[in-house]
Amino acid sequence: MKFTLAACVFVALTSSAFAAPEKRSGPGKRGLCWPYYNTPLNPGLFHDGSGSVNLIYDYETYAPLSSNGNGGLAFIGMQRCMDCQSSPIAELKARQQEQGFVTLFTLNEPDANGTSPASAAQWYIENINPFTIKKSLPAVTSSTSPGLGLSWVAEMISACAGQCYYDYINLHWYGQSLAEFESYVEQAHNQFPNTQIVITEFALQNPSGGQAAQVSFFEGAFSFLDGLSYVAMYFPFVATSPNLLAENDSGAVSYVGTGSTLYNNDGSISAAGKVMLM
Template identity: 30%
Template sequence: SSAAVYSSAVVSSAATPSATSSPSTGGTKRGLAYNDASLTTCFEGDNTISWAYNWAQTSSGLNSKFEYVPMLIDLRDQFTSTWETNWKAALKSGSTNFMSFNEPELPAQANLTPKVAAAKHIVYMNPVKAAGGRVASPSVTNGDATQGYGLGYLKAWDIECAGQCDYDVVNIHWYDSATNIQYFKDHVTEAHTQSGKPVWLTEFAATGSDDQVATFLKTVLPWLDEQPFVEKYSYYMVADGKLVSGTTPSTIGSVYASA
């Protein structure tokens, strides 16, 4: 299934890279989430954006200006069977960061218990770390932690890992109203506080008018850039009607590239 369906309407999501918190991530924290690499070309001149990912294992034509970040989205054989070959090729070609499972607490996404996600992280992601890559935890939504979603799932996963899961950062998503800026800041901060790890916010989006979303971005992007524990973030997503309009940045895309 297309990555475009991933998380677009779900309860939550979130993270990205910084020169201050990790020398391996390069220039800026800001990244792009895409399905069609050709749509990212309108951002190639923006030095605010340094990396990109497509919920996949190969970049499908992404410009080498951006660091490509591979993901092992879930445990279907079509993904696990190619993972070792693809992560090794990506590492060799300059990728330094790698993502684990996508929203495993959601039945419509990776759909894994914390126990299975921990066991399989050890199998598939620990070798990436051992080979010199930097590895993220499974990405989680901003759903109700008390019901086993989001940061509650992440905590349960870490317990199941029993110290055996090699990972460098926690990967979170966030979806909510553009007016809930304090909730956004609190959630990103809590992910770091709970885990003691840097944060990647690899999906986030705000609902509201273009003006409200622009105000949200102009407020939270500088805040994300200022937080030493935030390494990477990417707004959802490079698609028509979202960060792009046709082949040029949308109103929101222009704010994202410049704020």
């Protein structure tokens, strides 16, 4: 078939225009940690077709409150409490069936709020075991004090006596350096070598370098996590804007700062957020 120059130019332009998005990093692992006060923001900005960001959770068993629902990302339900007004345990089964989420996170930092491993184990056996979807043990802090963090997880597993069915260990981490973070993740893997890890909160602890320090940390941390076969998912803290964080969570601002927020105050993706799409 004979093509004119104009036709060739047209074919080249249209082929480029409709080319598949470039596949980037974060092989199915990256997600948004989405606070309840995020209604004005659009999670769909991170759903750019590259596959870098695929997941979203909001500490609850109801869909994310936002200007665009879950933004095309896969929603993960979280029963963050044993039973509370926002996520009643009696409604967990119905919410999972209605919304169709296929992964369930459980209890947010029970080691820090005085929940015993034994009571968590009994609650888990009664309320979470019946689900046949993917499930995680409660999300714990990175505290190294006895009875907290990884030691709390070990005590819960012991209290389960082989009767808790789970797919993931769930970690939070805040600290001073990338090396410290890497050491913590490796320690968790060494302690629980047969279980996949999810990290549902992590950032530097209020670094003096502000946003630039958090960006540099995320660049190194994401690359590190992408290379670990035993890390299934990770969610940097936090997918919100500086103003929304300051207005709704002053404790997080004093502890972490606002440099790790993934949005700017105008709703666009921040410098930290852009690392998610690399």
